[in-house]
Amino acid sequence: MSAGCAGTPVSWPRLEQHALGELPAADARAVDQHLADCPTCRACFDEARETIALPPLPQTAAPRTPWWRTWPTWTGAAVAAAALLLVIVLRPDGSGHRAGALPGPRVAYKGGELAIDLVRERGGDASLDPTRYRDGDRFAALVTCPPGDRWIDVVVTQDGRRDFPIAAARVACVNRIDAGAFRLTGDTPASVCVIAGDERPPRNALPGDGAACALIWPAR
Amino acid sequence: MGPASDAASAYERYGPALVRKARRMLGSDDDARDIVQGLFVDLMQKHVRGGDRALELPYLYRAVTNRCLNLLRDSRNRQRLLEDHAPEQPARSRLDDRVIGVDLLARLAERLDARSLEILVCLYVDDMTQEETATLLEVSRRTIGKRLGRARAALAAIAGEEDAS
Numbered sequence: 001m002s003a004g005c006a007g008t009p010v011s012w013p014r015l016e017q018h019a020l021g022e023l024p025a026a027d028a029r030a031v032d033q034h035l036a037d038c039p040t041c042r043a044c045f046d047e048a049r050e051t052i053a054l055p056p057l058p059q060t061a062a063p064r065t066p067w068w069r070t071w072p073t074w075t076g077a078a079v080a081a082a083a084l085l086l087v088i089v090l091r092p093d094g095s096g097h098r099a100g101a102l103p104g105p106r107v108a109y110k111g112g113e114l115a116i117d118l119v120r121e122r123g124g125d126a127s128l129d130p131t132r133y134r135d136g137d138r139f140a141a142l143v144t145c146p147p148g149d150r151w152i153d154v155v156v157t158q159d160g161r162r163d164f165p166i167a168a169a170r171v172a173c174v175n176r177i178d179a180g181a182f183r184l185t186g187d188t189p190a191s192v193c194v195i196a197g198d199e200r201p202p203r204n205a206l207p208g209d210g211a212a213c214a215l216i217w218p219a220r
Numbered sequence: 221m222g223p224a225s226d227a228a229s230a231y232e233r234y235g236p237a238l239v240r241k242a243r244r245m246l247g248s249d250d251d252a253r254d255i256v257q258g259l260f261v262d263l264m265q266k267h268v269r270g271g272d273r274a275l276e277l278p279y280l281y282r283a284v285t286n287r288c289l290n291l292l293r294d295s296r297n298r299q300r301l302l303e304d305h306a307p308e309q310p311a312r313s314r315l316d317d318r319v320i321g322v323d324l325l326a327r328l329a330e331r332l333d334a335r336s337l338e339i340l341v342c343l344y345v346d347d348m349t350q351e352e353t354a355t356l357l358e359v360s361r362r363t364i365g366k367r368l369g370r371a372r373a374a375l376a377a378i379a380g381e382e383d384a385s
Contacts, residue, residue, distance in 0.1 A: 011348040012244075013278050016237035022277070052236035055257045057228060057264065119261060128261060142258055169294030172334055176265070177290055178258035180297075 005040045012044070019048040058119060058128035105129075105214045109196060112146025114212045116154075116194040117176060132219045133184045139216075140181045141166065143194045145173035153201045154179055158190040168200055187218040227263035230275040235260070237277065238284050244345055245288040247322045255287045278356050285341045289334070292326040324378065331374045335359075336367040343368065 010018075010031050017023050018031050035042045106115040119140040120130040133139075141154050153168035165182035173196075184190055193213035195201040201210075235256055242252035259280070268274050274283075291297050325345075329337060335357070342353040350364050357364075 005347075008349060009347045011352055012241060012346045013237075013281050013348065013352075016234075016240075017277055020233065020237075020277075047240065048237065050236070050240075052239050054231065054235045054239070055253050057231055057257065057260055117261075117265075119257070126257075128265075140254060140258065142261060167294060167297055167300070169290075169297060171290045171293065172286070174286065174290075176258060176262040178254055178287060181254060 005038055007034065007038065009038075010034055010041050010044075012048070015041070015045050015048045019045065055121070056124060056126045058126045103193070103211050103213050105212055107212045109210060109212075110146050110148075113144060114146070114194065114196050114210070115144040116192065116212045116214050117142040117144070118192060118214055118216070129214070131215075131217060133190070133216050134219045135185050135187065136183055138181055138183050139192070141179040141192065141194065142176040143171075143179045143196075144175045144177070145171075145194075145196050147173055149173070150196050150198060151200045152177070152179060153195045153203070154182070155193050155195060155203075156182065156184070156190055157193070158184070158186060159188050162203075164203060170200075184216065189218065190216045192216060225269070227260055227266075227268050227275065230263070230280070231256075231260040234275075234277050234280055238280055241281055241346070242284050242288050245285070245322075245325060245341065246291065251291065255284060255291065259283050259287060281346060282338070282356060285338055285346075286334070289325075289329055289337055289341070292322065293329045324375075327378055328371070328374055331377070332371060336370050336374075339364055339367045340371040 014023065014027075014031060018028055021028075023031060035045055105117070106113055108114075117129055119142065120127045120133065121138045121140070122134065130139075143152050143154075145152060149170060150173050151168060151170050153164060154166045156163045156165055166180035169179070171177055179194065191213050192215075193211045195211045197210055238256045238259070239249075239252045242255045243249055246252055246255075263274065273279050325341075328340065332340070338357060339353060339359075342348045342356065343350070348356070350361055350368075354361050354364050
């Protein structure tokens with residue numbers, strides 16, 4: 001638009017609400033009156049009625065109650081023993097990928113939680129927190145970190161090689177920041193870690209403290 | 221039409237409006253869609269239900285503002301957005317025909333606190349009145365005035381740097 005509104009413009013949220021028929025009748029009449037006299041706002045209103053195709057949302061979104069909160073405390077020792085057994089049984093499968101050495105997708109960090117959630121997009125479908133990938137699948141990384149300004153960086157480790165597919169960023173931490181997207185290729189397991197820090201995380205260190213990781217396996 | 225009953229239906233209903241809003245801030249259709257999709261994945265995970273104001277359009281607008289500002293605060297994202305989308309039409313306020321492009325928003329994001337930035341976006345990108353802004357952000361008109369003063373000072377400083385260079 002090249003010209004401004006001569007009066008008080010109708011805000012974008014109100015224009016959008018009007019386009020959706022959500023404004024109270026009196027407000028809607030006032031907006032219509034303004035639009036009749038204001039070509040600038042009318043053009044914006046026309047824009048608000050345009051159709052936009054949206055990317056799909058994940059099919060399922062189960063509640064995230066940490067599993068350890070759903071178990072009686074007396075089973076703690078048994079759970080720990082079972083976890084240790086699993087780590088031993090599921091240890092490196094010959095690919096050189098040491099799953100047991102990775103932090104989990106949610107770790108305690110500076111009085112809060114650091115977490116990485118992945119959304120996999122494949123052929124128009126989206127899956128939340130997938131465990132498998134096919135060559136070329138696209139993933140969006142959603143990062144949760146304790147409140148405050150922090151640096152976050154995403155590192156993908158595959159075949160012993162580390163890649164940083166998303167630019168490191170200094171962000172105001174909230175729940176599930178959209179850190180960016182990347183693709184996984186090949187047919188070997190990949191770990192996707194988010195590293196957080198007060199300073200820009202060095203890229204020559206392995207993910208450890210201050211990292212949360214998700215492990216993705218190739219589709220069978 | 222009634223309000224959205226859950227996050228998925230709110231996505232269907234308000235998603236296009238929010239993509240348009242994010243696109244005005246970022247100048248990038250793909251990033252706008254990613255931002256909005258990420259927001260609703262989060263809302264689905266929290267099992268936000270109808271009646272919660274988090275699913276009302278003004279509050280969703282606010283959430284999108286903050287996610288876009290987070291993206292713009294990173295210099296590499298900013299550079300990528302500028303290189304990929306500079307030719308696209310930047311957001312232009314109808315209030316005083318002020319152009320708030322990706323570059324300007326990003327430079328302001330480096331200088332201003334989060335609340336002042338939110339206020340600036342409400343006023344100059346979303347074209348909200350001071351009263352609407354105060355209601356949405358739950359701050360007084362006086363606070364709006366003070367923060368707007370900071371934002372204008374930052375804008376003037378940026379303009380001064382451009383003149384000097």
